[in-house]
Amino acid sequence: MKTTLIIKNLCGGAIIITMDTDESKKTPLYDEHAKMGAKIVSFAGFYMPLYYKSIIEEHLNVRNNSGIFDISHMGEIIIKGRDASSFVDHVFTADVSKIGQGEIVYSLILNEKGGIIDDVTVFKFSEDEYMVVVNAANTQKDFAWINYIQTGFQKKGKDVSVQNISDAIGLLSVQGPKSRDLIYPLISDAVKIGKCGLFDFKFKPKNIKDLKHFEFGCAEFKDVNVEALISRSGYTGEFGFEIFIPAEKTAILWNYLLKNSHLSNLLPVGLGARDTLRFEAALPLYGHELDETINPYDAGLEKYLSDTKDFIGKEALKNIKNKEKRLIFFKLSGKQIPRHSQRILDENLKPIGCIASGTYSPSNKFPIGSAYISDSGVNASFLKNFFIDIRGNFEKAEVVSPPFHRHVKAGGSK
């Protein structure tokens, strides 16, 4: 059983807590993580590795070499049917049907009020078939929402079916500048058409070595006979791949890739470094930068809203005239780490916002964060001089332009 609590936090946003009154689920790799001595935590209803040895070491190894992540907790939803293209254009904010076969697009799902239900990636197999990859914590919610919209479509005589295949899929992510040195030598050269593990490719995909960012193809890991859908995508700001395989093959492929770790100085990476990596790259995390009280303008994600078609939430967004809040990124001069939902104070110590994400930046060795601030709180002097209330200590912070892992530009006049 799941119980969802929504608590209004101090800063006006909502904190959504999903409690598993049952045991958390295990990914197909749970036993492997436990054997390796990972520190295991419950996240989004799954027992997941937080780190194997050290968040900082795992983080830096992804920036410098390569890392492998178990992200099998993430959800996959298949949308199929003659009217699948008009359906995905209705549900998602981005121009989904316009992309080509074998391409991926990042998109938001909005509710009728323009609030963000989830941020997802959509994979196009054909005009009749798409796969949506959703946040683990939102899989049930997204599936229920998409099903609800599908019911409306069906009543109008449209042909769309929706299937949650999350439990059947294992998902590994290999990220870092050396990832190709691991993947390329281990996969077949031949381009596969037709059946690819649990997927069916009705088009000729590109060779994996020719994939550009946000494209996918199919290949076989020869030595272990594992067919995989491989995409050039990730959540770290680095070159990398995401590898979709049948759940029962996940442990075989995980151990095989780790056995070949010498090819790319590969280390297993837990959720701790997944979070610090995504945050340095300024990639939003649902529940932190995004939730149903936040609209795409607040989050600075308006470029993922199509101007050429209608989608759920578009009407409501037209009525949003004044931006109520905006997302900023900052660094701290002190050493204390800012944490989610701590207050932002202006130079007169007046509260003007709240932290979305806060962490230590392993690449920079200083604390960094993001915050939603009320728009009226923003003026030039604020950008130079404001404070984070860290358990009663007012720590000085400075606005910067992300990403944090390349070169940090000061947003103030320092």
Add this chain to the structure above:
Amino acid sequence: MIKSGSFYFSKSHEWIGRDSNNKYRIGISDFAQSELGDVVYVSLPEAGKAYKKDGKIGEIESVKSVSEIYAPVDLKIISVNSKLNDTPELINQDSNGAGFIAEVEISDDSGIEALMDENAYKTFIADSHHE
């Protein structure tokens, strides 16, 4: 008097022990550092200040979490391990040695005798964390 080189532990995972110069030191246990993960900041107690047993003397932050450090016994801070300001990772590397928190003064050993010795602490960890 407790032996130098032996450590006594509180239920909140701090230790107190005597170093080779017969000075008392406090720190956090190896188990505590392994639970915290990479330590990135330590807020140290004030030199010269006296703290009651279980009183909060500082904070320790890892990448993912923040924990409070408590006095394992009634004590007075003589000096702090200021190396932790620039190299907080000493706590991960050597929590019972170079990663100590402070040098302290205590009035007598009775507070220490009420703590767990190393064997009792091992059992305590095993009983409270089935991992």
